Amino acid sequence: MAAPVLAVGGLVLASKSEEAIEDARSNLSKAKAAAESMRAACTGAQAIMDAADELRDVIEELTPYCYAFNRKLQAVVNEEINYSIIKEDPQNRFVVKTSFELAKTVSNILKTPLFDDSGAVTRELRTLLRKNTSFLRQLALM
Secondary structure, three states: OHHHHHHHHHHHHHHHHHHHHHHHHHHHHHHHHHHHHHHHHHHHHHHHHHHHHHHHHHHHHHHHHHHHHHHHHHHHHHHOOOHHHHOOOHHHHHHHHHHHHHHHHHHHHHHOOOEOOOOOEOHHHHHHHHHHHHHHHHHHHO
16 A cells, blocks of 8 residues: 555655756746846946946046136136126136136036936937047146
8 A cells, every 4th residue: 555655655746846847947047037137237337337437537627627717717707897808808718718618518517418218328428528538638738
């Protein structure tokens, strides 16, 4: 009598082990998909960090110029507030123009979207970074 019970028990165990193997294969497939999804998320996070780092670098480079030209602009405005008189002096006109360009540059950086709907770095950001690099070179020559 033990033999039939053992045979049935063996069949049940074999059936359960096949089920466990299928579950394990299914879980492995899910784990591989989750790992791939995590790799994609890490790549996206790295792109975000890289773009943010570039913007931070540009803003950090612009900051001393912003402070310096803000002081110069304040000095110009303390002497004269009528722009038609200010613009007659080439140095004052240069201070006003450069102060405006700095303010416009920082404003553009803050307004430019970093990523498009698919999560890729926008073309506008790349263009802005290229323009700002050129602008920073011009400032460094002053």
